[in-house]
Amino acid sequence: MKRLPWFAWSGIFHSAWVYAIGTPVQLDPPLGLPPLSIPAANPLTREKIDLGRRLFMDRRLSHNNTMSCAMCHVPEQGFTSHELGTAIGMQGRSLRRNSPTLYNIGYHLSLFHEGRELHLEDQVWGPLLTKVEMDMPSIGYVVEKVRLLDEYKGQFEAAFGGPVSAERIGHALASFQRTLISGNSRFDRWFYGDDKSALNLREQKGFEIFMGKGRCATCHWVDEKTALFTDHKFHNTGLGWERSMFPERNNYKVQLAPGIFVQVMGALLKSFEPPQADVGRYEVTLDTKDRWAYKTPMLRNVAITRPYMHDGSLSTLEDVVEFYDKGGIDNENKSPLLMPLKLDSEEKTALVAFMNSLTGDNLEALTRDARSAPVTLPVLSKDAADLYMDAVLAAP
Numbered sequence: 001m002k003r004l005p006w007f008a009w010s011g012i013f014h015s016a017w018v019y020a021i022g023t024p025v026q027l028d029p030p031l032g033l034p035p036l037s038i039p040a041a042n043p044l045t046r047e048k049i050d051l052g053r054r055l056f057m058d059r060r061l062s063h064n065n066t067m068s069c070a071m072c073h074v075p076e077q078g079f080t081s082h083e084l085g086t087a088i089g090m091q092g093r094s095l096r097r098n099s100p101t102l103y104n105i106g107y108h109l110s111l112f113h114e115g116r117e118l119h120l121e122d123q124v125w126g127p128l129l130t131k132v133e134m135d136m137p138s139i140g141y142v143v144e145k146v147r148l149l150d151e152y153k154g155q156f157e158a159a160f161g162g163p164v165s166a167e168r169i170g171h172a173l174a175s176f177q178r179t180l181i182s183g184n185s186r187f188d189r190w191f192y193g194d195d196k197s198a199l200n201l202r203e204q205k206g207f208e209i210f211m212g213k214g215r216c217a218t219c220h221w222v223d224e225k226t227a228l229f230t231d232h233k234f235h236n237t238g239l240g241w242e243r244s245m246f247p248e249r250n251n252y253k254v255q256l257a258p259g260i261f262v263q264v265m266g267a268l269l270k271s272f273e274p275p276q277a278d279v280g281r282y283e284v285t286l287d288t289k290d291r292w293a294y295k296t297p298m299l300r301n302v303a304i305t306r307p308y309m310h311d312g313s314l315s316t317l318e319d320v321v322e323f324y325d326k327g328g329i330d331n332e333n334k335s336p337l338l339m340p341l342k343l344d345s346e347e348k349t350a351l352v353a354f355m356n357s358l359t360g361d362n363l364e365a366l367t368r369d370a371r372s373a374p375v376t377l378p379v380l381s382k383d384a385a386d387l388y389m390d391a392v393l394a395a396p
């Protein structure tokens with residue numbers, strides 16, 4: 001443990017000493033990405049990252065010890081889940097939205113598809129407490145359960161200088177997730193580096209369409225020195241509107257055996273749970289103009305983060321390009337930035353080829369790092385609920 005004393009100086013010498021706990025970690029941005037800003041209240045340290053990784057992979061963070069964060073944000077699948085349009089959580093219950101990738105998540109200025117959270121430190125309580133996700137009964141329950149798990153003994157002390165708390169669980173998970181940075185793709189080496197052969201002619205043509213005729217960069221921003229491929233804003237493309245207004249038009253992809261899918265018309269699935277309402281950004285602002293607007297995703301690593309859009313309704317990049325070529329789906333609040341593009345088939349192929357060049361060079365390393373978390377038994381020797389009740393009864 002490295003202790004860095006520092007003091008406030010304001011004419012007189014203060015006696016207050018603040019200890020920075022742990023080994024500081026500096027994240028150097030790879031080619032194509034800006035420096036990542038780290039909140040002053042949660043400086044990155046090796047100890048917090050290690051603890052966060054362990055929590056992220058631990059199935060005991062769910063009520064019945066089945067779901068970890070990594071089961072919807074699967075490291076091998078681009079920290080999303082390929083086979084599910086909308087995520088499936090506790091006891092097979094369906095979520096209304098697609099699991100977004102966590103690559104470069106530290107750069108997002110708002111979190112969730114409608115941006116209802118602002119900080120990774122707070123975001124974790126969404127999945128932990130949501131009935132259909134990890135279904136923990138309360139914040140206090142999570143804290144108590146982690147406190148009782150042997151593997152975490154001493155770890156919070158090493159990372160924070162004190163015992164398990166709700167805030168520290170959020171800080172550790174946020175620290176781990178901030179390390180999931182990925183850049184230096186072939187595109188970066190071609191555009192920001194000096195490797196002019198890193199993209200072939202078709203991919204270069206795709207970039208030209210992305211910036212020009214396709215109008216993609218009006219929302220998926222590319223800056224002079226770096227690119228996050230997002231404007232950090234919310235737009236209505238029509239998908240959410242159609243899903244809400246005409247749920248019977250949705251085709252559900254049903255898996256019959258590994259890798260074998262059939263498309264089933266939503267209208268035929270009478271036994272499905274009624275679709276959950278989803279009005280996008282409106283849920284945060286209560287401004288009717290924001291109905292069915294969703295956050296512009298970053299497109300880095302998009303080749304391996306399928307399926308696409310907030311509802312996972314588009315399975316391939318070809319489908320996404322077809323969708324934009326038609327100008328999205330018309331509705332009263334559709335973004336004025338979307339209109340039919342009239343791309344020919346070679347232009348569509350080039351656009352897809354360009355998006356396939358956005359894959360970072362360290363994805364295997366990130367997966368290996370995530371899987372290096374110590375594996376712990378998913379089931380407690382004693383039922384979590386019993387342990388919790390013991391603790392409640394033992395409390396003075």
Ligand code: HEC
Pocket residue numbers: 056061067068069070071072073087088089090095097098099100101102105108110111112113114120123124127128132133134173177
């Ligand atoms: C049951 C599947 C599931 C589990 C388990 C789960 N997530 Fe998610 N995650 C999702 C879905 C679906 C969304 C999008 C939800 C929304 O927009 O309302 C999401 C969104 C997020 C986001 C915001 C991403 C963005 O681009 O804005 C972060 C960060 C995140 N999850 C981290 C976690 C962490 C940390 C855990 C564990 C504590 C976790 N998730 C557990 C499915 C899951």
Ligand code: HEC
Pocket residue numbers: 113210214215216217218219220234235236237239240294295296297298299302305307308309310311317320321324325335337338351
């Ligand atoms: C009006 C702003 C806007 C424009 C223009 C735009 N996009 Fe998007 N893009 C978005 C938003 C918003 C989403 C998320 C929609 C959702 O979640 O339902 C998105 C989603 C995507 C996705 C899915 C990413 C994921 O991880 O799910 C891809 C791929 C994509 N856009 C590519 C393109 C391409 C290629 C173009 C140009 C042909 C383009 N976009 C033009 C705003 C825009």
